[in-house]
Amino acid sequence: MAIAEHTIVDELLQLLPADRVLWRDYDLMLYEYDGSIDKxxxxxxVFPLSSVExxxxxxxxxxxxxxxxxxxxxxGLSGGAIPARGGVLISLAxxxxxxxxxxxxxxxxxxxxxxxxxxxxxxxxxxLTYVPDPSSQKACTIGGNVGENSGxxxxxxxxxxxxxxxxxxxxxxxxxxxxxxxxxxxxxxxDLVGLVVGxxxxxxxxxxxxxxxxxxxxxxxxILAVFANMDDASSAVAGMIAERIVPAAIEMMDNLTxxxxxxxxxxxxxxxxxxxxxxxVDGLREEVEAQSDAVQRVCHASGALSVRLARDEAERAxxxxxxxxxxxxxxxxTPDYYxxxxxxxxTKLPATLARIQAISRESGFRIANVFHAGDGNLxxxxxxxxxxxxxxxxxxxxxxxxxxxxxxxxxxxSGEHGIGMEKKDLMPLIFSQxxxxxxxxxxxxxxxxxxxxxxxxxxxxxxxxxxxARRGKAAGW
Amino acid sequence: MTxxxxxxxxLTPRESVSPTTAEELAEHLRDADADGKAVAPVGGGxxxxxxxxxxxxxxxxxxxxxxxxxxxxxxxxxVTVQAGMRFGELQRILGEQGQFLxxxxxxxxxxxxxxxxxxxxxxxLRFAFGTAxxxxxxxxxxNTDGSVTHAGGRVVKNVAGYDLNKLYIxxxxxxxxxxxxxxxxxxxxPATATVGGVFGDAAGARDAIxxxxxxxxxxxxxxxxxxxxxxxxxxxYPQAVERQVRDLSALVEQHGGAPREADWDALLxxxxxxxxxxxxxxxxxxxxxxxxVVSALERHLAALNPLVWAHAGNGVxxxxxxxxxxxxxxxxxxxxxxALGDNASLVIERCPTPLKGEIDVWGVPGPSIGLMLAIKAxxxxxxxxxxxxxxxxx
Numbered sequence: 001m002a003i004a005e006h007t008i009v010d011e012l013l014q015l016l017p018a019d020r021v022l023w024r025d026y027d028l029m030l031y032e033y034d035g036s037i038d039k040x041x042x043x044x045x046v047f048p049l050s051s052v053e054x055x056x057x058x059x060x061x062x063x064x065x066x067x068x069x070x071x072x073x074x075x076g077l078s079g080g081a082i083p084a085r086g087g088v089l090i091s092l093a094x095x096x097x098x099x100x101x102x103x104x105x106x107x108x109x110x111x112x113x114x115x116x117x118x119x120x121x122x123x124x125x126x127x128l129t130y131v132p133d134p135s136s137q138k139a140c141t142i143g144g145n146v147g148e149n150s151g152x153x154x155x156x157x158x159x160x161x162x163x164x165x166x167x168x169x170x171x172x173x174x175x176x177x178x179x180x181x182x183x184x185x186x187x188x189x190x191d192l193v194g195l196v197v198g199x200x201x202x203x204x205x206x207x208x209x210x211x212x213x214x215x216x217x218x219x220x221x222x223i224l225a226v227f228a229n230m231d232d233a234s235s236a237v238a239g240m241i242a243e244r245i246v247p248a249a250i251e252m253m254d255n256l257t258x259x260x261x262x263x264x265x266x267x268x269x270x271x272x273x274x275x276x277x278x279x280x281v282d283g284l285r286e287e288v289e290a291q292s293d294a295v296q297r298v299c300h301a302s303g304a305l306s307v308r309l310a311r312d313e314a315e316r317a318x319x320x321x322x323x324x325x326x327x328x329x330x331x332x333x334t335p336d337y338y339x340x341x342x343x344x345x346x347t348k349l350p351a352t353l354a355r356i357q358a359i360s361r362e363s364g365f366r367i368a369n370v371f372h373a374g375d376g377n378l379x380x381x382x383x384x385x386x387x388x389x390x391x392x393x394x395x396x397x398x399x400x401x402x403x404x405x406x407x408x409x410x411x412x413x414s415g416e417h418g419i420g421m422e423k424k425d426l427m428p429l430i431f432s433q434x435x436x437x438x439x440x441x442x443x444x445x446x447x448x449x450x451x452x453x454x455x456x457x458x459x460x461x462x463x464x465x466x467x468x469a470r471r472g473k474a475a476g477w
Numbered sequence: 478m479t480x481x482x483x484x485x486x487x488l489t490p491r492e493s494v495s496p497t498t499a500e501e502l503a504e505h506l507r508d509a510d511a512d513g514k515a516v517a518p519v520g521g522g523x524x525x526x527x528x529x530x531x532x533x534x535x536x537x538x539x540x541x542x543x544x545x546x547x548x549x550x551x552x553x554x555x556v557t558v559q560a561g562m563r564f565g566e567l568q569r570i571l572g573e574q575g576q577f578l579x580x581x582x583x584x585x586x587x588x589x590x591x592x593x594x595x596x597x598x599x600x601x602l603r604f605a606f607g608t609a610x611x612x613x614x615x616x617x618x619x620n621t622d623g624s625v626t627h628a629g630g631r632v633v634k635n636v637a638g639y640d641l642n643k644l645y646i647x648x649x650x651x652x653x654x655x656x657x658x659x660x661x662x663x664x665x666x667p668a669t670a671t672v673g674g675v676f677g678d679a680a681g682a683r684d685a686i687x688x689x690x691x692x693x694x695x696x697x698x699x700x701x702x703x704x705x706x707x708x709x710x711x712x713x714y715p716q717a718v719e720r721q722v723r724d725l726s727a728l729v730e731q732h733g734g735a736p737r738e739a740d741w742d743a744l745l746x747x748x749x750x751x752x753x754x755x756x757x758x759x760x761x762x763x764x765x766x767x768x769x770v771v772s773a774l775e776r777h778l779a780a781l782n783p784l785v786w787a788h789a790g791n792g793v794x795x796x797x798x799x800x801x802x803x804x805x806x807x808x809x810x811x812x813x814x815x816a817l818g819d820n821a822s823l824v825i826e827r828c829p830t831p832l833k834g835e836i837d838v839w840g841v842p843g844p845s846i847g848l849m850l851a852i853k854a855x856x857x858x859x860x861x862x863x864x865x866x867x868x869x870x871x
Contacts, residue, residue: 104764105764106690149636151634160636162643163607167819182820184762187820188822188839190648191610191646194640194642197640198640215691215692216693246664286714290716345550346554376633410630412632418636419637431627439628439639439641441855442639446848
């Protein structure tokens, strides 16, 4: 039948100019992966320029019964932007306009393809800033940040993406374009903005974002504390919380990470240190002085070998460049690395780090630790080589073991990278079947056809029943 | 207590139950759901006038039997507490460790933690710390199918699974009954101070506030009392508090204001009392319209002996006043508020029941009502929980 020859690709070519539809296998290969381990090739990639075009594409997918997945810069680390079941990949990378900057209301309205760092820079003129600052901020997009509810080092004091998102324009799975939230601080009814942020693109496609801006701080100080072992470093972090100090950021790096950074682009970290802690305090001059003194006192009391306050902006920038470039530096030590993202209560950090060391010894993989210590958000990087037969399975197992440790410590499977494809089958470690069923009801309310970024977040039916069963009632949460 | 004490908008439930475990509470919900009975979850019963009159009411399920701290590790700066604990009691326990939940809603003493969250109550500190959505890190809820489910967790950073916490906050018990909450906490500031100023006209107060909002100064709260009086609350290290007092005082003067003593605790207590008036209104507008909305409410409610105040760094204003003889007064106020900016709204948080027959306290729902109804239909398909009381007839 002739009509059967008309596929979704033909439909997309009718909706959009040919230069905004990719369908040749060669072109599609670039879009089969993101920053995670998984891969899956889409049937087509489209580059809409407006919410109306996104809506047209979504409606076409619905008519053809084809799944679709939204993608920003593809820097995600849990497979959120991988078209797990094929279908249409909707790239929002060309919707890059900052539509409105409303300084008096501390708001901006942006399109999803705006790169995180660019938003921050654009606000500088108004002496305002956008706070969430993932390490990938040079490349990652605000739309992707909203999808994953991204964090970054400065979320300790200022919160993650959801705390800085006031409104969204969404294309719902039925193609409707809907604004939820906006410039006013609240409105009657359920908090749909809060529900959609961090839903990993499974409830609809975000086409416009109302972000919260804050005035730039008067003073910022960055302190580098060096420790002989990770236990002392951890106890310094606990000491700060106990001393009622909540710095803007507390970042920790272990020896393997320090050496990697120093061999690539030196940031001034001592290479023989077992652990360094990078602490940033910001705010009013007087507040910063007092906090900075208190932080240095706590670090010394916890046995720091040295404590250094960055003298000027250049030194401060260098210290941060080391931290932000840590993942890339690790990349030079190894053919591949697997970034794990887990969270534990702050008081469980030392015990958890010890368990990760044990997993490293047992699995034979080197593991580097660089993480947001202040909020207990770990990022163990497992060094591996994808050319070694059977290594992929073993590295994923090691990651899953770390997740079990986090779950057992009363923590979570992800602090900022999302569940995506990567961890969906680990969900039973922290959620009961009833918990997941409750989330599924929300998915069904938004996306009854199940075409919107399928096979993400939710455990694969059957595969995890065993895990649910093993977990039983005992795990609680 | 008798069932008459739980009457909501004149409707008295046939029975009330007071479970002591989450599972027991969930069983009550499941049984009611199976029998087609309507349930109103009740904490301290201090905000029962919020919302439209219940379409049906058979059973009140009290949460006050669930009143324990589940886990509190001060070094983690987090707490997990059962929903029925008194809000003030939680703050007292946290205070012993030099910490607090940075939420200061003007609630009566009997108010519970769960009730505060289910109504999304907030206070002046929202300027610095945000609202429940910024502080709740985990929830456990009882559902109408008898299950007890959790979302989020006990860690301060968590993106595993859907953030259902956000959905339950402010949902007035229409989706599930909150039985347990985890919060991130803050250390109590070592020093605090209050700075007040009074201006000759609304423009002076407005400009002073606008200057503070855009400045690196970081008050904990920015309050407008009427359209001409401002009160700033500051906290932190003593030397930083001194500096803020100095700068804020100077800023008040620069904008033509005169210093005016302000007692912070008295201000908060005054709010609790104001909220006992016959009519209480909340308006939400863009930040820069804070002064404008206060003036608009004062003007429209002038004949009703109004007390008007605002969290002026947030765009949230309140009015407490007498009952209008003509409901058109409220409709006009709502129209004017709506014109003040993108998704601006006016909610009547408290009023005599008969008035609710003439005006929807929530206002006409926006285009997202379809999604809200779809969510309600999935989580509470038989409309067992608080039927008719929420937005758009939910």
